[in-house]
Amino acid sequence: MNAKVSDHVLRRLRAWDIDHVFAHPGEGLKGFAAAWVRAGNRPHLVRAGTGATAVLEAVGHARFSGKTGVCAASRAPGPVHPLDGLYDAALARVPVVVLLGRARGDTPDGAGDRASDLLALPEGVAPVRCRTVTAPERVPDVIDEAVRTAREHRGPTAVLVDAEMQERDAAPGWPEPPGCPWSQRPRGTPAAAAGQDLENAAEVLNSGRRVAILVGPDARGAAEEVRRTAETLGAGVAKTLLGKDALSDVLPWVTGTAGPAGTRPSRELLRDCDTLLTIGATAPEDRFPAGCGPGREVRICRAPGPPGARHPHGVDLTGDVRVTLAALLPLLRRTDDRLWQHAVERNAERWRTALERRATAPAHPLDPEHPVHALDPLLPADAVVCADSGPAATWYAHHLRVRGALRGCVVVTRSVAGSVVPCAIGAKFAEPDRPAIALVSDVTGHPDGLTELVTAARCYREWFDPRLVVAVWNGHGTDPAGGGGHTRRGTPGSGRARWLPGASYAEFARSLGLYGTRVEEPGDVRRAWLGALRADRPTVVEFLRERR
Structure with a gap:
């Protein structure tokens, strides 16, 4: 059987030393799905829950591997959902390439479609440089340009490949690319200033x-x-x-x-x-x-x-x-x-003393800063810590001390709820021999964060170190941005004004075969962290910020 365009896209990715691709299956990716089977799952395909989380996992992988993150998502019903994740790649300044598949009949000129077409969005709205594979012989040039541009500009690029194009025969006489030519590698940074x-x-x-x-x-x-x-x-x-x-x-x-x-x-x-x-x-x-x-x-x-x-x-x-x-x-x-x-x-020194006094003061319900302060002395020296851009970012910045080989990041995305969990999963594929901790501020934990716990349950056996600790501050559905847990009940602007359905994250984790524990009292915090850091699989630690 003749090689297809999708086969040569994967070959070109391997030539650029891409070892993982995070993908959300869809109608527009059937050609790539068949190509992965023919390629023996090289590069390794990681299935994500949504197009946005696939991008965020690629961003997490790029942050901690130093390589270009690659993800694939179906274009239908529109690429705006993956676009949300691409903002994080742009703000974090990491190279990411997204392969967009477009199913048959899903044309950019369709009724009501052009408004959601990534290729039609101006660069001021979408921080993405987009290219389209228009002919089989264009595959090497388009993929090379996308990867090189992502590396040089340290941001996201996109490549659109129609479903029909994915299954077309490749140009005859193409050899397996032996590697990336030096002329196509990204331009280097000057060694030193003048x-x-x-x-x-x-x-x-x-x-x-x-x-x-x-x-x-x-x-x-x-x-x-x-x-x-x-x-x-x-x-x-x-x-x-x-x-x-x-x-x-x-x-x-x-x-x-x-x-x-x-x-x-x-x-x-x-x-x-x-x-x-x-x-x-x-x-x-x-x-x-x-x-x-x-x-x-x-x-x-x-x-x-x-x-x-x-x-x-x-x-x-x-x-x-x-x-x-x-x-x-x-x-x-x-x-x-x-x-x-x-x-x-x-x-x-005065600041550190004041922080300790504030975090360890008696509080009922649980003071939200106390769990992060208690985690600091327990952190393994080689841990990877990811925090969301809500209150958890401040707790991470104030209470966790970097030492040894510890790595950390804050997911700086503007518009994706649940972004930190897929970022931590991407980090685990980049650093499979390190424990990872994700700090999640309640409302940012769902829906996508809960969805990606399914991905963690499916993939953790592939990691040399299976520990992934997802710490969630559960305010029973109150939005921390609205003041839940920080303002008096019944006052304007309190979290009750932005009520969301409550969920038990620990119970959901246990339903997936993971570990889950709920913490309500300060005296149980240290025990919960130690149990999670000694576990043989991912663990959700749920800290209650308010009583029902």
């Missing part, structure tokens, strides 16, 4: 008396260089929310996260500094007010970007973060004045 720029940056930093360092996600892999820079300059270090796992929180002069979910010592650090060094933080993450004057900022990043909101950067250093920092370090002058750094350390 020498004159390094000298200008060193001059700015050496003249500072109160230096602050802001670390972003692109600084992962450069933790030692960041530590040496801070010790040389006598600086305090704050981290963006997405860059929380780029540097250990055990270092005394690390003040935690900055921004909306930031800590008080980080806010004071950026307010009182006279010189700011931004490392691996990209817009809009680095747009935090800083106390330094114009020209007193130095930024090191992979690619040039817009300056901060308050002051223009004095020097922009474009290049690999670790290599650039290593080249800058010999030019920095070690300071003997440690008054500023010691003040930063005292502020950070």
